[in-house]
Amino acid sequence: MEELVIFLVLLVLGFGFGRLAESRHYKRIRQGEDEFRKLVVVPGRTPPPRFDGHGSRLVMGNVVVSVDYFKSVVAGLRNLVGGKVSVFESLLDRARREAILRMQREAADLGAEAVFNMRFETSRVAGGERSKLGSVEVFAYGTALIPQP
């Protein structure tokens, strides 16, 4: 009986704080994306000729997000019956966009005009076994093209 109560309390806490953190994060993400709207990021590998004289630098953006208790419970049930684990989709969407933003910030610091050949890497951090609450690291990197004086 007590386990049931503890479980429900954790569930409610996870849900409440999770939703709160998520909506605040999305707000910050949208603000950042507006700020860097002009710093173009593309996955293409061939910059057009006007970039020919530019300097190039490796720029990176890296973010670690964690799964809250509520999400892990829903995902666990999903693993039984199958289907889209939609609770994780928003988590990873946030992580990807935040990683791109951080990469753009680094590029802007370097005075870059655009970032080409952007790639993603995703890995699990902490909580190695499948059963524990885990964190996900999303890593975005690319080539920043910096106009030379």
Added chain:
Amino acid sequence: MEPPGSNPKPPEEINRPSSSPLGELLILFLGVGAVVIVLTGVLALFAGRLASLVPYRWEAALTAGFWPDGENRRPELEVWLQDLADELAAASKLPAGMAVTTHVIEQEAPNAFATLGGHVVVTSGLLEAVSSENALAMVLAHEIAHLEYRHPIQSLGRRAVINLVWASLFGDSGQVSMEGILGQAGLLTVLTFNRGMERQADRDALATLEAHYGHTAGAAEFFEKVQANADEAQWQALFRTHPLTADRIRAIRERGLPAPGAPLRPLPDFPAGGKPSGG
């Protein structure tokens, strides 16, 4: 290849579904929970039936080695208790091949249980808590009824089968939620079976008392003491292994022949080594 003039702003819903997470949890929960309850119920039903098919001889032979010949702290008391159990077993029409063996263990909490091989264990606390032979006989007859219906091996069979199926289905996933919440759903189903067995044992015990004493006066004494010591809310009924004490007392009163004024047999006095309080 020409990059865009500025980063585009795609709609938010593409990579981020707008389904409500709470709604999803509720549906998944109820769906999986319902399957768990049905599966556990079916397994428990069949496992119990199958387990009773194990011949009693095997059950007794397997467990004979577990009962050490302990030092008899109160030999006269234990002999008296065994005699009372044998009389009650005869009154309850226990099948011929089954013998009841009583044991007393030194424990303050009043308790009694029946286990495999026809062994009934009674705590010293129980012997001190009852004030008449009739009250003690009710507890003994209840445990003897468990033996008669092969409840101990049914319980064992159910637990074994359910644990096996559980481990093979869920052992691998090991998600945080699994052991927690679905285990609870299965547990509640098994507790329902337990309560059914306890009610059956209560009914049989009353019949045994009638056959042996001619009335059921004093049968409720032990339960009344338990009720006085513990508060049970109605909502807890679902989570308990036994029916609510108030319900058991009511069943005793409705079913039995109280015959007010019927004489209760007092407990005997035994010298030294501790004794049950005389009636």
